[in-house]
Amino acid sequence: MAKILFINPVVREEDDPRHVPYGIALLAAIAMRDGHQVQVYDENAWRKGSEVLEQVFNADHWDVIALGGITTAYGSIKSIVKKARIICPHALIVLGGGVLTSLPREMMGFLPEVDVGVIGEGFITFPDILQKVDAQKADWQNIDGTISRTKNDGLVISSQRALLDELDSLPYPAWDLFPLEEVYFPNSQVLFSEEGMLAQRRLDINASYGCSLVCRYCYHLGIAGDMKYETDHHNELQVSFDQPGNYSRTIRYHSPEYIVGMVKHAHEKYNLDFIGFLDENLMTMDQYSKRTWLKEICRLWIENGLQPACIHDDIEHDENCKGIHWSGTSHATLCNPETLKIMREAGCSHLIYGYESFSPHVMKTIGKGATPKTNMRSFFWTLESGIRPIPNQIIGFPNEDFQAIYENMQAWKKLGIVVKPFFATPYPGSEWFTVYRQWIEEQYEGDLEKYILDLGDATRITAVISHNFNAVELLGLRDLMMNFDYKRIEEYEQYWRKNHNIPDGAPSTIFQAPVNNASQKTGNIRLANGTTGSR
Amino acid sequence: MSNLLKGNFSTKKPVADISNEQETLEQRFEKEALKKLGGSIAFVAKQEVLWGDENTSQDDQ
Numbered sequence: 001m002a003k004i005l006f007i008n009p010v011v012r013e014e015d016d017p018r019h020v021p022y023g024i025a026l027l028a029a030i031a032m033r034d035g036h037q038v039q040v041y042d043e044n045a046w047r048k049g050s051e052v053l054e055q056v057f058n059a060d061h062w063d064v065i066a067l068g069g070i071t072t073a074y075g076s077i078k079s080i081v082k083k084a085r086i087i088c089p090h091a092l093i094v095l096g097g098g099v100l101t102s103l104p105r106e107m108m109g110f111l112p113e114v115d116v117g118v119i120g121e122g123f124i125t126f127p128d129i130l131q132k133v134d135a136q137k138a139d140w141q142n143i144d145g146t147i148s149r150t151k152n153d154g155l156v157i158s159s160q161r162a163l164l165d166e167l168d169s170l171p172y173p174a175w176d177l178f179p180l181e182e183v184y185f186p187n188s189q190v191l192f193s194e195e196g197m198l199a200q201r202r203l204d205i206n207a208s209y210g211c212s213l214v215c216r217y218c219y220h221l222g223i224a225g226d227m228k229y230e231t232d233h234h235n236e237l238q239v240s241f242d243q244p245g246n247y248s249r250t251i252r253y254h255s256p257e258y259i260v261g262m263v264k265h266a267h268e269k270y271n272l273d274f275i276g277f278l279d280e281n282l283m284t285m286d287q288y289s290k291r292t293w294l295k296e297i298c299r300l301w302i303e304n305g306l307q308p309a310c311i312h313d314d315i316e317h318d319e320n321c322k323g324i325h326w327s328g329t330s331h332a333t334l335c336n337p338e339t340l341k342i343m344r345e346a347g348c349s350h351l352i353y354g355y356e357s358f359s360p361h362v363m364k365t366i367g368k369g370a371t372p373k374t375n376m377r378s379f380f381w382t383l384e385s386g387i388r389p390i391p392n393q394i395i396g397f398p399n400e401d402f403q404a405i406y407e408n409m410q411a412w413k414k415l416g417i418v419v420k421p422f423f424a425t426p427y428p429g430s431e432w433f434t435v436y437r438q439w440i441e442e443q444y445e446g447d448l449e450k451y452i453l454d455l456g457d458a459t460r461i462t463a464v465i466s467h468n469f470n471a472v473e474l475l476g477l478r479d480l481m482m483n484f485d486y487k488r489i490e491e492y493e494q495y496w497r498k499n500h501n502i503p504d505g506a507p508s509t510i511f512q513a514p515v516n517n518a519s520q521k522t523g524n525i526r527l528a529n530g531t532t533g534s535r
Numbered sequence: 536m537s538n539l540l541k542g543n544f545s546t547k548k549p550v551a552d553i554s555n556e557q558e559t560l561e562q563r564f565e566k567e568a569l570k571k572l573g574g575s576i577a578f579v580a581k582q583e584v585l586w587g588d589e590n591t592s593q594d595d596q
Contacts, residue, residue, distance in 0.1 A: 003544075014569075032543050039542030041550075046539055052550065056539070059546040177541040 002063040002133045003037045005056070005091075006177075007084075009069050009076035010044045012457060016187045017045045020180070022206050022278060023068065023097060025173030027126050033171050034127055040177040043080065044073075045184065053080065057087035063133050066126070068097030068118070071428055074452045078111060085113035094129060096122045098221040102429035103448075104147045104239050108155050110449050116140045117147040119157070119239060120222025123164045157237040160229045163250055167209070168258040172265060175203060180270065188274060193388040195308070195317050195325040195349035199274035203266055207297070208253035211280040212288065213331070214242060214367040215354070217394070219429030220280070225250025242431035253285040256296035264304050267324055274349075277328035282351075287334050294339050298346035308347045325349045330389075332370040332378040340385035350388040353378060358411030359404035362397050367431070372411065379415055393421035394458075395481070396466045396474045398432075400424070402493045402508035409481055420482055422458040423474060426465050436465045467511040 006028050008021045024040070031038050041056045057065075065084050067077060081093055096118030100107045104119050118125045125145035132143065140148035145161025164170075178184065180203075188202035210224030219241065220226045225248050232238045254262075266272055279285070286294040301307060301324075308323035310316065317325075330340075330351040343351075357363055358372040375391075382389040393408065412419060426432040426440055433440065440463040444450040454462045461471045469477065473496075480489050493508060500510055537552035558566075561581060568578045 037542070037544045039540045039544070039546060041540055048539065048552065051553065052539060055548075055550045059540060059548045059550050061547070179538070179541070182538070 001034075001036045002031075002130045003060060004031055004039070004064045004066055004130070005060075005062045006038065006040045007056075007065065007067040007080055008040070008042045008044045008178075009067055009073040009080055010047060011069055011073040011076065013047075013076075014456075017042075017047070017183055018187045018190075019204055019276075019278075020173070020175060020178045020184055021069065022173060022204060023122070024066075025175060025178065026170060027066070027122055028177050029171040029174040030123065030127055031130060032174060034130065036130055038174075038177070040174075042178050042183075043076065045179045045182075050083070053083060054087060057084055062088050062091045064094055064130065065091045066094045066096070068095055068099065068122075070098045071102060071452060072455050072457065073097075074099050074455075081111055081113040092116065092129075092133060094118060094126070096126065098219065098429065100147075101221040101227070101239070102219065102241070102427070102433075103452075104157065105155055106448060108147055108149070110452075115148065119145050119147055120161050120227055121145070121163055123170065125161050157229070157239070160227070163209075163223070163225065163252065165252075167252055167254050172262050173205075175266065175270070185270075190274070190276065190327065192327060192352070192390050193325075193350035195321075195347075196274065196327060198317065198319050198321075199325070200319065201270060201272045202274035202276060203270065203272055204276040204278045205259070205262060205266075206278045207259045208251065208279045208282070208285045210249060210251035210284075212249050212251055212284045213281065213369050214247045214249075214431070216242075216365075216367045216431045216435075217424055217426065218280075219427050219433075221429050224280070241429050241434065243434055244431065251284060251288055253289070253293060256293065256300050259297055260300040260304055260306070263301070263306060263324065267306060272324055273321070275324055275326040277326060279329055281331050281334075282328045283331040283334035283339075286339060291336075291339065295342055298342045301346040306347065307345070311345065311347055323347060327351065329353075330378065330382070332368075332374040334369075335378050335381065337381045337385065340381055340387060344386040348387050350390055351382060352390040352392060353382075354394075355379075355391045356394045357397065357400075357404060357408060359400075359407040362399060362404045365399050366397060372407070376411070376415070391415070391417050391419060393417075393419045394424050395421045395478055396424040396461075396464060396469065398424075398465050398467050399509060399511040400466050401468050401511070402489070402496070405477060405481060405489060406486075409484055409486070412481075413484065420459070421478055423461045423478075424465055425455070425458040425462055427455065428452070432465055436463075439463075439465070468509055 006024050008024050028038050028040055065088060067080060077099060084093055092115050093113055094116045095114045100117040101119050104117055108114060108117055116129060125143060128143045140146045141156045141158045144159045146158045148156055150156050185201050188199040190196035190199060210220060226241050228240050230238050230240050263275055306324045308321050308325050310321045325347045327350045330353050332353060355375045356366060358375060360372055363371050379389050426436050440451055441448055443463050451463055461475055464471050537550055539550045539552060540546060565578060565580055568576060
């Protein structure tokens with residue numbers, strides 16, 4: 001059986017490692033289930049440097065070196081595969097995850113050391129690759145969901161891999177292969193709620209895959225039914241994602257029994273006190289299940305003795321509380337007071353809401369399916385249930401303007417929101433990456449790789465897709481917004497209007513409303529030739 | 536033998552925890568200060584300092 005080395009690349013280097021990589025932990029469990037020999041080196045957790053990494057590569061004769069991650073792990077992945085190729089020239093290097101899926105051909109070009117890429121979900125594709133390794137075959141093009149190299153240095157994309165229907169057939173993640181006691185449990189704290197702040201032994205789980213919504217800045221990378229295979233004008237197969245007016249979604253979720261069974265197993269094994277649900281949007285699943293899914297998870301949570309003692313006994317939470325608190329993601333329009341109350345009763349401490357904006361005209365363009373009114377409604381419902389809403393905000397949307405800035409500041413003041421907004425960032429795989437790609441590349445001297453290396457978690461500015469504001473303006477405006485400095489923003493608005501020949505009283509924007517016709521639409525977005533707006 | 540590698544078998548060679556990039560106290564301080572940067576939290580990144588002309592030479596200290 002194949003001897004596999006999984007490597008978790010470094011991501012968010014500026015922060016401590018806080019999350020066991022769920023996908024790698026699942027693939028490691030699948031590989032072990034199938035009888036393979038598996039080792040994991042969690043470079044993101046250990047951060048021990050190049051000498052240790054060299055030792056890892058030299059520790060055995062690896063048949064497969066497998067790694068993956070989100071796009072922002074690209075820099076680390078690049079350095080790891082370079083070293084891997086030199087030290088382990090005969091190992092098969094396999095790359096998967098969002099970093100590869102979003103731009104398969106480009107990534108295989110940037111990383112010539114990679115032999116096979118796994119496009120989309122790897123639950124079936126990766127074990128199929130291992131079977132070929134065992135059989136000493138290398139016809140990767142016969143495995144669905146791969147991109148591999150041809151003998152004449154070309155690339156071949158095989159047929160699209162179907163999504164796994166029976167999610168409950170997945171084993172539990174191989175948490176044992178990650179440094180829980182050494183790294184992850186000491187970094188359990190999540191500063192989103194009192195219970196999160198006091199968490200001492202946290203793990204994260206994924207109860208569902210996908211989201212029914214079509215947020216223009218969001219990316220799902222082939223696990224949400226959002227990926228399409230299309231033949232281009234060179235007759236080459238290309239992978240594409242959301243495009244204006246062209247969306248597809250498949251949402252899948254584990255049964256409540258699987259979820260609570262997994263949490264109970266982890267609780268008994270690791271003495272957990274907190275679980276973070278990594279799901280894109282718990283509420284979209286709940287709505288799809290006709291409001292039965294979360295209710296049943298919560299019922300089983302309590303029935304299995306996982307309800308936190310502080311809630312059961314109605315006392316203030318402290319470090320000695322027994323049971324498991326948990327957190328997740330919600331949606332302004334899809335939540336309701338009844339479900340929130342049930343979630344709190346089962347131990348939910350905080351829910352992350354991508355409110356993004358409190359400006360009606362901005363909300364209309366982002367595909368969120370929410371409005372400022374539903375944002376506010378869900379905010380109060382969540383607070384009333386005893387759960388802390390985490391009100392994420394984004395600035396720098398394509399049609400962000402001074403009116404939106406004032407509307408957001410008014411809402412923050414009214415709701416007591418203390419926030420440093422993210423910048424709207426067109427990650428590869430998102431609709432806005434596809435729409436604005438030419439302009440994004442132009443901002444990086446035409447070098448896409450430079451952009452990918454620059455990407456972080458959107459707290460720092462990278463490529464700008466705002467029609468009205470450039471990077472410098474967005475940085476300054478964000479700071480002034482956080483300080484509720486209306487005076488300076490209004491002064492700058494006058495300066496901005498003068499520069500753009502927009503009189504007082506007219507909308508403070510040079511954004512043109514999107515149109516339905518795709519060919520017309522290109523005239524309304526920021527292109528390399530700068531047909532609209534200013535920099 | 537360290538526990539840097541975790542798996543379901545023993546590797547042929549051990550991996551020793553001999554990080555060549557062991558964090559010094561200076562690095563640790565600068566990393567922690569960077570997390571809180573702003574206002575009165577400012578610091579000198581010592582490795583970034585450009586020593587050179589006569590007025591800034593270490594020999595003059």
